[in-house]
Amino acid sequence: MKIGELAKISGLAPSRIRFYEASGLIKSVGRKANGYRDYAPETEWILQIITGAQSAGFSLEEIRQLLPVNAQDWQHEEMLVGLKRKVEEIEILQQRLAHNKAQLLRVIHGIESKPADVGCADNAQLLISQIREEKAATGK
Structure with a gap:
């Protein structure tokens, strides 16, 4: 052909x-x-x-x-091993993406619910502190 x-x-x-x-x-x-x-x-x-x-x-x-x-x-066994390995990699990536999404949603919520008497820069610092504290507590 x-x-x-x-x-x-x-x-x-x-x-x-x-x-x-x-x-x-x-x-x-x-x-x-x-x-x-x-x-x-x-x-x-x-x-x-x-x-x-x-x-x-x-x-x-x-x-x-x-x-x-x-x-x-x-190679039946080699193919199965390779396919299962890819599924594991996808699952790890999904977990990482879910964590990143949750973190972004918390930041969005923090920005949207900013108190009127707090400036954007101060609110950003507060959000960054919260993210750091969470990261330290969870190890992620």
Whole structure:
């Protein structure tokens, strides 16, 4: 299959496909006598796996480690370990984001409920002190 056809089917730009090939994520392909790349049929679903994994937060290096060298050599246990590791990383990130969101909401509330007789700079110092005290108390 030519790169234009693969690009149309996959929805990826030919330059992106060439990038994945140069990065070793898809097999280097043979060239026809006219110089056109000739991609194997399984390249389409490998590209779907790559783009899906990227949208799930996997780096190209992580994807490279999970992908088989060829379509018949899937490493079941290695793939499970890699997928579970990514889920753990996502859970840690979610906890961190939830903490950051809560902290921002407290700051917003502190700004919105500022007493009329307290200046913005003084209120900011008060909020910063509260954040520092919380950080010291929780270790976060």
